[in-house]
Amino acid sequence: xxxxxxxxxxxxxxxxxxxxxxxxxxxxxxxxxxxxxxxxxxxxxxxxxxxxxxxxxxxxxxxxxxxxxxxxxxxxxxxxxxxxxxxxxxxxxxxxxxxxxxxxxxxxxxxxxxxxxxxxxxxxxxxxxxxxxxxxxxxxxxxxxxxxxxxxxxxxxxxxxxxxxxxxxxxxxxxxxxxxxxxxxxxxxxxxxxxxxxxxxxxxxxxxxxxxxxxxxxxxxxxxxxxxxxxxxxxxxxxxxxxxxxxxxxxxxxxxxxxxxxxxxxxxxxxxxxxxxxxxxxxxxxxxxxxxxxxxxxxxxxxx
Amino acid sequence: xxxxxxxxxxxxxxxxxxxxxxxxxxxxxxxxxxxxxxxxxxxxxxxxxxxxxxxxxxxxxxxxxxxxxxxxxxxxxxxxxxxxxxxxxxxxxxxxxxxxxxxxxxxxxxxxxxxxxxxxxxxxxxxxxxxxxxxxxxxxxxxxxxxxxxxxxxxxxxxxxxxxxxxxxxxxxxxxxxxxxxxxxxxxxxxxxxxxxxxxxxxxxxxxxxxxxxxxxxxxxxxxxxxxxxxxxxxxxxxxxxxxxxxxxxxxxxxxxxxxxxxxxxxxxxxxxxxxxxxxxxxxxxxxxxxxxxxxxxxxxxxx
Numbered sequence: 001x002x003x004x005x006x007x008x009x010x011x012x013x014x015x016x017x018x019x020x021x022x023x024x025x026x027x028x029x030x031x032x033x034x035x036x037x038x039x040x041x042x043x044x045x046x047x048x049x050x051x052x053x054x055x056x057x058x059x060x061x062x063x064x065x066x067x068x069x070x071x072x073x074x075x076x077x078x079x080x081x082x083x084x085x086x087x088x089x090x091x092x093x094x095x096x097x098x099x100x101x102x103x104x105x106x107x108x109x110x111x112x113x114x115x116x117x118x119x120x121x122x123x124x125x126x127x128x129x130x131x132x133x134x135x136x137x138x139x140x141x142x143x144x145x146x147x148x149x150x151x152x153x154x155x156x157x158x159x160x161x162x163x164x165x166x167x168x169x170x171x172x173x174x175x176x177x178x179x180x181x182x183x184x185x186x187x188x189x190x191x192x193x194x195x196x197x198x199x200x201x202x203x204x205x206x207x208x209x210x211x212x213x214x215x216x217x218x219x220x221x222x223x224x225x226x227x228x229x230x231x232x233x234x235x236x237x238x239x240x241x242x243x244x245x246x247x248x249x250x251x252x253x254x255x256x257x258x259x260x261x262x263x264x265x266x267x268x269x270x271x272x273x274x275x276x277x278x279x280x281x282x283x284x285x286x287x288x289x290x291x292x293x294x295x296x297x298x299x300x301x302x303x304x
Numbered sequence: 305x306x307x308x309x310x311x312x313x314x315x316x317x318x319x320x321x322x323x324x325x326x327x328x329x330x331x332x333x334x335x336x337x338x339x340x341x342x343x344x345x346x347x348x349x350x351x352x353x354x355x356x357x358x359x360x361x362x363x364x365x366x367x368x369x370x371x372x373x374x375x376x377x378x379x380x381x382x383x384x385x386x387x388x389x390x391x392x393x394x395x396x397x398x399x400x401x402x403x404x405x406x407x408x409x410x411x412x413x414x415x416x417x418x419x420x421x422x423x424x425x426x427x428x429x430x431x432x433x434x435x436x437x438x439x440x441x442x443x444x445x446x447x448x449x450x451x452x453x454x455x456x457x458x459x460x461x462x463x464x465x466x467x468x469x470x471x472x473x474x475x476x477x478x479x480x481x482x483x484x485x486x487x488x489x490x491x492x493x494x495x496x497x498x499x500x501x502x503x504x505x506x507x508x509x510x511x512x513x514x515x516x517x518x519x520x521x522x523x524x525x526x527x528x529x530x531x532x533x534x535x536x537x538x539x540x541x542x543x544x545x546x547x548x549x550x551x552x553x554x555x556x557x558x559x560x561x562x563x564x565x566x567x568x569x570x571x572x573x574x575x576x577x578x579x580x581x582x583x584x585x586x587x588x589x590x591x592x593x594x595x596x597x598x599x600x601x602x603x604x605x606x607x608x
Contacts, residue, residue: 074344
């Protein structure tokens with residue numbers, strides 16, 4: 001199967017800490033690369049992770065708190081210094097373009113590539129990106145300012161044509177796509193070979209959901225049902241549940257509740273408050289509810 | 305003597321590299337802390353260096369290239385999150401305030417501290433900051449956009465009153481400042497005690513000059529003459545002299561020429577191009593001209 005990888009560039013929260021960077025991830029699906037959030041220092045993390053700058057064409061910003069977008073102007077500038085020519089698309093709340101306008105005018109007037117801002121309505125569940133193999137949907141979240149998660153889903157894939165059987169029946173090249181889509185094959189003598197003898201099952205269509213920063217939002221469970229991997233913020237431990245509520249964040253246990261209720265296959269937690277020396281407590285609390293939980297860490301790659 | 309320290313937070317150049325951060329330094333003089341430049345990631349470097357955020361009240365920005373100022377908005381926001389109430393003063397080209405205006409309006413409307421932008425005219429040598437013990441002067445530099453260096457100078461200090469002698473003559477407290485300033489003392493019996501018997505020499509007034517990014521500017525030598533420590537950019541090795549000229553940067557040897565011609569006591573080079581695996585070549589080339597040269601590195605502290 002083609003790669004479907006989540007590269008963690010940063011999984012800390014708002015206050016700078018020595019152990020974690022501000023939020024950012026790169027999602028590699030096949031030969032495409034997408035970025036989610038772009039906190040300060042993201043370009044340095046790309047370098048450290050040996051991730052190709054030039055393959056990133058789409059950046060999705062969950063919300064406009066600084067720890068999720070202050071790295072954008074540096075990245076945009078660096079793309080320019082590196083001689084980029086491919087268009088760059090940024091998906092974010094409508095305010096981002098306004099906030100960045102004078103910066104973009106000052107720093108980007110000599111850019112050799114077009115820069116597009118696409119407005120996201122964080123209150124609605126909608127498909128905001130689609131290509132031949134994947135879709136990206138927004139997941140409305142509950143934070144202090146407009147905020148949404150993102151659901152990356154592979155489209156249904158074609159069945160695998162069995163090479164030896166295809167050769168045996170002499171199936172011509174022009175018919176093979178139709179057979180991968182489920183068609184039977186009729187030989188020159190009129191014999192109908194059912195598709196099930198010509199193909200094997202398609203690879204499963206994989207999915208990844210990113211939910212940060214938010215109060216628990218069970219309303220999204222219908223969209224993320226049986227998701228292969230759920231990244232959910234877990235800013236606080238259970239002892240800080242009240243603080244989580246006040247600041248519109250989740251505890252690790254609440255993240256695990258969402259994973260359990262949505263029948264997610266795996267949970268990765270992140271966006272840790274800088275008050276925690278390590279994430280052991282958060283991991284334990286999540287695992288009590290949802291055992292298949294892991295902690296995100298800078299430089300780590302999760303394969304789906 | 306009170307501390308006079310240069311804390312290197314970042315000494316790389318424009319392109320992100322794994323070994324160096326974007327430009328920033330903290331200058332500690334006595335109990336005061338000043339920041340020069342604030343590239344992306346500066347607040348993380350402050351954390352790593354265990355430098356108190358709250359003691360920084362004045363930030364001097366040499367020019368508006370991103371690797372010297374993209375960390376500002378993050379630092380300003382973090383000051384707010386940390387509950388800062390003391391005013392913050394930023395000294396920079398007039399364009400900075402304009403570029404940052406919508407960001408400041410969006411992110412800083414709830415700040416509990418006043419934020420002041422002070423415009424610098426980078427073409428002029430001028431005192432832009434002064435308090436009871438130090439002055440900061442601009443050093444006009446030659447870069448692709450308006451750019452200046454900064455000269456930190458301690459004012460002339462008072463002489464040290466010799467405690468035992470002062471007690472012997474019963475010098476009252478209210479006269480001691482005048483004696484530290486050079487006055488003689490007349491006893492009740494009319495005997496004049498010359499100042500030289502009451503005091504010893506004042507500590508020397510120390511100085512630090514920061515020159516980045518620039519073509520060599522010998523015109524500043526008169527201002528930085530005999531400076532205790534000169535930080536000068538050395539983006540390139542001598543083999544890239546033409547490229548240095550084209551991009552308005554200096555080679556390590558040119559930095560050393562300036563140090564030598566200005567009779568600087570020590571030279572620290574920095575702002576290394578990311579093309580160099582290490583700085584050995586740059587250091588060698590500088591030392592051939594000016595032996596008392598050191599390389600800046602993140603986390604390093606230079607004591608004056």
